[in-house]
Amino acid sequence: MTATDRSIELVNTAAQAAADRLAHDIIAYDVSDVLSITDAFLLASAPSDRQVKSIVDEIEERLNKELGAKPVRREGDRDARWILLDYVDIVVHVQHSEERVFYALERLWKDCPELPLPEDAKKTRGKAEEHARLAGKEAEGELS
Numbered sequence: 001m002t003a004t005d006r007s008i009e010l011v012n013t014a015a016q017a018a019a020d021r022l023a024h025d026i027i028a029y030d031v032s033d034v035l036s037i038t039d040a041f042l043l044a045s046a047p048s049d050r051q052v053k054s055i056v057d058e059i060e061e062r063l064n065k066e067l068g069a070k071p072v073r074r075e076g077d078r079d080a081r082w083i084l085l086d087y088v089d090i091v092v093h094v095q096h097s098e099e100r101v102f103y104a105l106e107r108l109w110k111d112c113p114e115l116p117l118p119e120d121a122k123k124t125r126g127k128a129e130e131h132a133r134l135a136g137k138e139a140e141g142e143l144s
């Protein structure tokens with residue numbers, strides 16, 4: 001079994017929305033062969049709680065406006081460290097960069113095929129490392 005056309009459409013729209021809000025390391029997996037509850041997972045991250053929330057809000061708004069999709073569940077809003085949007089066909093995980101590293105969801109799903117994403121979303125790969133490196137240099141400069 002593979003992800004449905006509807007799932008792929010949802011993933012692509014959500015990935016573009018996340019990229020537009022400057023999410024880092026956007027990736028999607030077709031989990032339909034290993035899970036019966038959903039077709040795909042979309043993962044994205046951001047360096048601050050505020051940005052995590054902004055990314056999630058944009059994804060939710062864009063999927064509703066463009067595809068008429070509303071999540072059946074939204075979890076994690078209180079701390080905004082890891083927010084999950086469950087659209088049944090897809091599940092979106094937007095994590096603070098620290099949670100992304102700690103939980104390493106990519107390791108869990110690495111055997112599942114990656115779904116193709118819009119070019120803007122692909123360009124976000126490695127942005128978390130770049131951001132961390134720049135933040136480290138700024139901190140060094142402030143301490144010197």
